[in-house]
Amino acid sequence: MDYRYTAVLATISNSFSDAVLDYAVNRYNYHKVLLFTSFIAFVIQLIYGLNVGITLTYSSIPYLLIHGVFVLLGYVCFVKALEYLPLGLVGLIESSNLFLTLFIDSCVGYIKITPYFVGMFAVFIFSIFLFCKDCLSRENSCFKEIERQGFLWVLGSVLFYVAAPYLIKVSDGLGANEIAINLSYYMLALPYFAYNVFSDCSEQKFKPQNWWNSLLFLGLVVGILESLYYLLETFSFINDAPTVVMIIAQMRIFLVFLLSVLFKMDKFTFRKTFALVLGIISVVGVYYS
Numbered sequence: 001m002d003y004r005y006t007a008v009l010a011t012i013s014n015s016f017s018d019a020v021l022d023y024a025v026n027r028y029n030y031h032k033v034l035l036f037t038s039f040i041a042f043v044i045q046l047i048y049g050l051n052v053g054i055t056l057t058y059s060s061i062p063y064l065l066i067h068g069v070f071v072l073l074g075y076v077c078f079v080k081a082l083e084y085l086p087l088g089l090v091g092l093i094e095s096s097n098l099f100l101t102l103f104i105d106s107c108v109g110y111i112k113i114t115p116y117f118v119g120m121f122a123v124f125i126f127s128i129f130l131f132c133k134d135c136l137s138r139e140n141s142c143f144k145e146i147e148r149q150g151f152l153w154v155l156g157s158v159l160f161y162v163a164a165p166y167l168i169k170v171s172d173g174l175g176a177n178e179i180a181i182n183l184s185y186y187m188l189a190l191p192y193f194a195y196n197v198f199s200d201c202s203e204q205k206f207k208p209q210n211w212w213n214s215l216l217f218l219g220l221v222v223g224i225l226e227s228l229y230y231l232l233e234t235f236s237f238i239n240d241a242p243t244v245v246m247i248i249a250q251m252r253i254f255l256v257f258l259l260s261v262l263f264k265m266d267k268f269t270f271r272k273t274f275a276l277v278l279g280i281i282s283v284v285g286v287y288y289s
Helices: 003-025 030-052 058-084 087-094 097-108 115-136 149-161 164-173 178-199 208-239 242-249 252-262 270-287
Strands: none
Touching: 003 030, 003 058, 003 087, 003 208, 003 242, 003 252, 030 058, 030 178, 030 208, 058 087, 058 149, 058 164, 058 178, 087 149, 087 252, 097 115, 097 149, 097 242, 115 252, 115 270, 164 178, 164 208, 164 242, 178 208, 208 242, 242 270, 252 270
């Protein structure tokens, strides 16, 4: 199987999921949103796992738990960042984990740094900065106003998420399959989100009249997309270098922009279009390297 192909599909699922999630956390009680979307994703993956098999070993359990904690903390930081920063800028800052992953991969031998790879990597990073520089200019502002605390939340997301691919590989090497790895996250996330929902007495954002409609929409859409994203990305991390998978995953920044243009929340400019073209060239170059 071509696991870079699964990384592309994971990126597409993640892009749509992030776009809907960005909408949700700025309009509703985000604890309820995370609880119900995670519950739907958990059920989907559990059903899938019961059909294909869930395997783990005693030696893999500590790494599964650490992976679950890190992904949960990274996800919470990411969602909190969306309250204070535009999704495009959050994606830009998160792309900094590529530098950390590239360094780690070269040290452990997952990837060999060649001039060609460095060139494609540099083009990709330049395209991200070019895109977001235009987004942050006065005449082409982002989706929402920027608040300082958002930078701290997204930095936390970067630091927690950068460890996940390596914990996935270690867990896989010790006998845990992709279903067990993903379920380890949900076994921790669901009780955490449920605790926050029941301890949060304020209902200022979540209006009673649209309670069920909102939960149905968010639970089904984000839950399905999230389950696809986690499964496909875990496949990719197990079978390819984390740097390659994460470079492909960063294309969600551009996909989210295209969605925002489609729904008339943003517009094309020459600089953004040029950045999109450079990003696509660099990712295709890495994909076929």
